[in-house]
Amino acid sequence: xxxxxxxxxxxxxxxxxxxxxxDIPDGKITAIIGPxxxxxxxxxxxxxxxxxxxxxxxxxxxxxxxxxxxxxxxRIREKFGMLFQNVALFDSMTVFENVAFPLQEKTSLSKxxxxxxxxxxxxxxxxKNIENKFPDELSGGMKKRVGLARAVVLNPKIILFDExxxxxxxxxxxAIHQLIKDTHAKxxxxxxxxxxxxxxxxxxxQNVAMLFRGKILQYGTPDEIINSTDPAIRQFISGxxxxxxxxx
Amino acid sequence: xxxxxxxxxxxxVREMGRLGWFMLYSLYMIVRRPGSLVHVLKQIRxxxxxxxxxxxxxxxxxxxVLGLQGYYTLTKFGSEGMLGAAVAxxxxxxxxxxxxxxxxxxRAGSAITxxxxxxxxxxxxxxxxxxxxxxxxxxxxxxxxxxxxxxxxLCAIFDVIGIYGGWLVGVKLLGVNPGAYFYEMEKAVVxxxxxSGMMKSLSFGVIIAWIGCYKGYYAxxxxxxxxxxxxxxxxxxxxxxxxxDYFLTSVLL
Numbered sequence: 350x351x352x353x354x355x356x357x358x359x360x361x362x363x364x365x366x367x368x369x370x371x372d373i374p375d376g377k378i379t380a381i382i383g384p385x386x387x388x389x390x391x392x393x394x395x396x397x398x399x400x401x402x403x404x405x406x407x408x409x410x411x412x413x414x415x416x417x418x419x420x421x422x423x424r425i426r427e428k429f430g431m432l433f434q435n436v437a438l439f440d441s442m443t444v445f446e447n448v449a450f451p452l453q454e455k456t457s458l459s460k461x462x463x464x465x466x467x468x469x470x471x472x473x474x475x476x477k478n479i480e481n482k483f484p485d486e487l488s489g490g491m492k493k494r495v496g497l498a499r500a501v502v503l504n505p506k507i508i509l510f511d512e513x514x515x516x517x518x519x520x521x522x523x524a525i526h527q528l529i530k531d532t533h534a535k536x537x538x539x540x541x542x543x544x545x546x547x548x549x550x551x552x553x554x555q556n557v558a559m560l561f562r563g564k565i566l567q568y569g570t571p572d573e574i575i576n577s578t579d580p581a582i583r584q585f586i587s588g589x590x591x592x593x594x595x596x597x
Numbered sequence: 598x599x600x601x602x603x604x605x606x607x608x609x610v611r612e613m614g615r616l617g618w619f620m621l622y623s624l625y626m627i628v629r630r631p632g633s634l635v636h637v638l639k640q641i642r643x644x645x646x647x648x649x650x651x652x653x654x655x656x657x658x659x660x661x662v663l664g665l666q667g668y669y670t671l672t673k674f675g676s677e678g679m680l681g682a683a684v685a686x687x688x689x690x691x692x693x694x695x696x697x698x699x700x701x702x703x704r705a706g707s708a709i710t711x712x713x714x715x716x717x718x719x720x721x722x723x724x725x726x727x728x729x730x731x732x733x734x735x736x737x738x739x740x741x742x743x744x745x746x747x748x749x750x751l752c753a754i755f756d757v758i759g760i761y762g763g764w765l766v767g768v769k770l771l772g773v774n775p776g777a778y779f780y781e782m783e784k785a786v787v788x789x790x791x792x793s794g795m796m797k798s799l800s801f802g803v804i805i806a807w808i809g810c811y812k813g814y815y816a817x818x819x820x821x822x823x824x825x826x827x828x829x830x831x832x833x834x835x836x837x838x839x840x841x842d843y844f845l846t847s848v849l850l
Contacts, residue, residue: 397724423729431727437720451728509727
């Protein structure tokens, strides 16, 4: 369970999170939706301690991740995997080395065992015979899948997805969403997905939180969000230009 | 006006504090978790081996210029036999460490900043953090160790090539007695000169890795942020090397 309480975060004069409260339940896929520039990625980075709030509380399984020693934070971070918006593969390493890296650094597995785990993780995301390629040689969709393989290879308890399908064509988008659902069904991790993909995300997530003006405007099942009477949520789902959400 | 001055002062003090913390944490990490030998060897290859060509080239011409200028000055006092001593002392005590460090700053220091800066803006450093790994262990400490090993070695090569550059001009072109060139050099150069040169180049190695890594680690946004960080890194490293050289010379003299 990840808990955020009264979280405030500003960058200079710009207030991004303004007293945000959110509970993310174990073993479920929770989507965070909201207009661009509302701080969804900022919120995601707070969950793993990449950003620290100006005030408020962030807890993972009952343990605060704020103002703790680096070794403590790293111990908590070992529960996490993360797929970045730009994937963040190590560009000087091959696909194999990228996926093998967490195994080499965090486990005492033999070379053969690591090879087996890496190839199996790549196969799980539908990739074969690309392990010697460098990230620059891959398409956007392939990079996302390698990123997903790297995120799941240590079987983390929680995986954070930062806009996993942005910039991909509709077929690859669907494939990535299906992959997230399949890997979730297989490993049972807690997933938090930041996404703009309306309405596809409602098929993937079990809970949805709408972020607006630094707070969670509504949290509920996809049906509850789809049937919400809140004008901002209705405008966001319908993509209308008229409503409380103003284009920046 | 006063507010702007105060704001700039606070920013500068904060930057200096962060710079100091970066150095201390890097040295702490060298002791605690120096990183793998493979990473260090890769960096020695990058900072040291790949700088050899530019070092040999600049050392050769620096020695040759010293030979010319030294000969011109010494003939005025009728002591051109001292040319070897003059060239060697200038190189070993001062020009070898400083010029080698400035060359490495231009070639490797800028590349260190660009590499780490690109990793910062493409979230590769964040990716390391999310894997519960300390980025310093992979990106910073191997470069510190490699620079501390490479710089004194490059400096030694610079000195030797420079001395032979001076010999080429002084002895082969201008007719200085070859025996006198090396005899006077042996007589004039003492262990303390070599020691001070090596100490300088060791500390310059630390400065190159320190500023190069720091500027990349805290690079701003986008391509412009990395390009600005790279320029600042080269300028700041060069200035600190020259200022530190003065202080070190006044202590070691």
